[in-house]
Amino acid sequence: MLASRAFSLIGKRAISTSICLRGHAGVAKVEDYALPSYIDRRDIPLPQLEYIKNLSAEQKALKEKEKASWSALSIDEKVGLYRIKFNETFAEMNRGSNEWKTVVGGMLFFFGVTALIVIWQRLYVYGPVPHTFSEEWVAMQTKRMLDMRVNPIEGFSAKWDYDKNEWKK
Numbered sequence: 001m002l003a004s005r006a007f008s009l010i011g012k013r014a015i016s017t018s019i020c021l022r023g024h025a026g027v028a029k030v031e032d033y034a035l036p037s038y039i040d041r042r043d044i045p046l047p048q049l050e051y052i053k054n055l056s057a058e059q060k061a062l063k064e065k066e067k068a069s070w071s072a073l074s075i076d077e078k079v080g081l082y083r084i085k086f087n088e089t090f091a092e093m094n095r096g097s098n099e100w101k102t103v104v105g106g107m108l109f110f111f112g113v114t115a116l117i118v119i120w121q122r123l124y125v126y127g128p129v130p131h132t133f134s135e136e137w138v139a140m141q142t143k144r145m146l147d148m149r150v151n152p153i154e155g156f157s158a159k160w161d162y163d164k165n166e167w168k169k
Contacts, residue, residue, distance in 0.1 A: 040088045051087045059084055 036048035055063065062080055065073065073081075082089075131137060149157045161168045 038087070040086065040093055042090065042093055045090075047086075050085050052084050055084065 038047050038049045038051055040047070052059065059080070062077060063084070065077065066081055070078070132141075145156055146160050146162075152158055159168050160166075
């Protein structure tokens with residue numbers, strides 16, 4: 001009884017895990033990221049795998065021809081052998097892209113949006129500039145501080161010459 005119960009649970013477990021791997025269009029392929037993969041990079045000039053894994057009949061014939069003398073191969077055949085092993089040449093990898101235009105355009109777009117927000121805030125969010133920022137008010141406040149002799153040792157009043165009525169030089 002116990003054995004049949006155990007086999008029943010194991011069977012249900014196997015069925016449930018196989019159902020988990022099913023997608024909408026059949027069984028989903030599970031990638032194993034522990035295996036080496038092909039990648040074109042300048043700092044890794046020889047990848048661990050060839051670019052083309054499944055060779056066609058023409059490519060298989062070319063690989064057989066590769067085992068003979070390379071001087072018998074034409075330029076196109078040598079390029080074909082290279083393209084089996086690698087996707088891009090170093091010149092193609094070093095070729096510039098136009099991605100910088102997209103980046104600069106995106107930056108300018110966001111700078112423009114930020115400028116519009118700042119302008120909107122100055123117009124509609126913030127009030128008018130306080131009267132204490134006017135030139136007359138600052139002059140009156142400075143005169144008042146000098147008359148009160150504010151911080152006379154090292155501060156504001158220490159830099160004013162009271163005999164000549166001007167700032168010390």
